[in-house]
Amino acid sequence: MTPLIALRALGDPLRLQIALVLARGELCVCDLGEHLGVAQSRLSFHLRVLREANLIHSRPDGRWIYYSLNTTAFAELQSFLQPLANSLPPSRERCL
Amino acid sequence: MTPLIALRALGDPLRLQIALVLARGELCVCDLGEHLGVAQSRLSFHLRVLREANLIHSRPDGRWIYYSLNTTAFAELQSFLQPLANSLPPSRERCL
DNA sequence: TGATGTAATCAATCAAACTTGATGAGACGT
DNA sequence: ACGTCTCATCAAGTTTGATTGATTACATCA
Helix, strand or coil: CCHHHHHHHHCCHHHHHHHHHHCCCCEEHHHHHHHHCCCHHHHHHHHHHHHHCCCEEEEEECCEEEEEECHHHHHHHHHHHHHHHCCCCCCHHHCC | CCHHHHHHHHCCHHHHHHHHHHCCCCEEHHHHHHHHCCCHHHHHHHHHHHHHCCCEEEEEECCEEEEEECHHHHHHHHHHHHHHHCCCCCCHHHCC
8 A cells, every 4th residue: 555645546525525435335336426426437537546546446247346445455544644643742842 | 624635735745755754753944855855935835735734733933933743633534534444344245 | 239338448628736936024143 | 224044925837637528348138
């Protein structure tokens, strides 16, 4: 997992929304499109970005493709943020 | 804290680098500039983005301004990711 | 085979973000 | 008051990313 790529992928409103919807279970593109009310082409573009960031999995089934979260990637992102959340407290310890 | 804004702010290579450097302690802009080897104007622009995302604190001292991480914002970002890391496992449970 | 439905890709346009160099605002020392 | 230092801001140019509509690929069903 590359933290920068994952963070950039999640830094788009629609892509973050997609991730939050997929957190409730896997969905095919058409269901996602109905849930979010966006055009198929647009959705496919953002799914590709999320997929290339390794944040989601795709599972073809017949003529549908089901997408789901790659939960381990999100767990890895969490642990990447750990040292930033546990950094030394800001400023106060340095004043006298 | 707004997760989207924070994620977008961290989705830039230089800004993520800034955050990682600041995790080791607060620094003034000039020291950051030396550490990272970037122009002052460019650095100031990205510090502003991080500041507006509430990811860093600034502490003026004389003619210097010291920047440090807002560790609670990173902790909040971590807990925002929690449900995405704990989502139902992908696909396997649905096949038979 | 032909028609339909799902989804990826492409090319073109549009919008947003980044970079650069210059200027401006304050704080400091002489 | 003047020059200098640190940093923020501005405007212009460039680059990158997102949206749209059309096309393509593939699977399904009649």
